[in-house]
Amino acid sequence: MAVRDIVLYSENESALRKKSEPARAVNRRIKNLIRDLKDTLATHPEGIGLAAPQINVHQRVVVVRLGSRNEEDEREPDPPLALINPEIIEAKNDQRDFDGCLSFPGLFAETVRPHYLRVRGLNERGKPFDRIFEGFDAVLVHHEIDHLEGVLFIDRVERVEDLYRVREDEDGKLVRMPVATAVA
Numbered sequence: 001m002a003v004r005d006i007v008l009y010s011e012n013e014s015a016l017r018k019k020s021e022p023a024r025a026v027n028r029r030i031k032n033l034i035r036d037l038k039d040t041l042a043t044h045p046e047g048i049g050l051a052a053p054q055i056n057v058h059q060r061v062v063v064v065r066l067g068s069r070n071e072e073d074e075r076e077p078d079p080p081l082a083l084i085n086p087e088i089i090e091a092k093n094d095q096r097d098f099d100g101c102l103s104f105p106g107l108f109a110e111t112v113r114p115h116y117l118r119v120r121g122l123n124e125r126g127k128p129f130d131r132i133f134e135g136f137d138a139v140l141v142h143h144e145i146d147h148l149e150g151v152l153f154i155d156r157v158e159r160v161e162d163l164y165r166v167r168e169d170e171d172g173k174l175v176r177m178p179v180a181t182a183v184a
């Protein structure tokens with residue numbers, strides 16, 4: 001059984017699969033798009049990132065909330081940061097980590113992604129940036145840049161056993177429920 005066979009797609013699969021075009025400039029249209037992405041993210045308290053194709057706009061724009069899974073300190077994640085035309089310059093230190101997506105509510109997995117990512121692009125003011133993301137921030141930015149290529153996190157799940165849902169047990173503790181078990 002393949003991951004693909006057990007994942008139910010939302011009705012917007014074709015929108016999620018379509019590749020996005022670079023923004024020519026950070027103009028009013030792109031600024032409105034950034035606002036829409038931030039507003040949409042704000043309505044999902046559990047969401048930490050969103051890419052334009054997830055709201056059916058095929059421009060290379062993503063928003064991320066860095067510092068979301070910082071285990072050492074329990075600080076609030078940063079306010080959403082927009083990355084326009086993000087381009088990966090260097091990716092290394094691949095590790096297994098948590099993955100999930102607002103386009104697949106309630107579905108989670110472990111995937112392998114870089115924990116060091118150097119990215120170039122434009123910020124919201126249209127100024128070039130060149131910065132390094134590390135740890136889970138790198139995972140998050142990598143996940144969102146994947147969306148711009150029509151790549152989804154389920155594509156990076158190697159084994160169906162790595163895919164799970166979460167539910168509360170009798171004691172109110174969150175437990176993982178495998179979505180499927182391997183079939184011989």
Ligand SMILES: [Zn+2]
Pocket residue numbers: 100101102103143144147
């Ligand atoms: Zn996603």
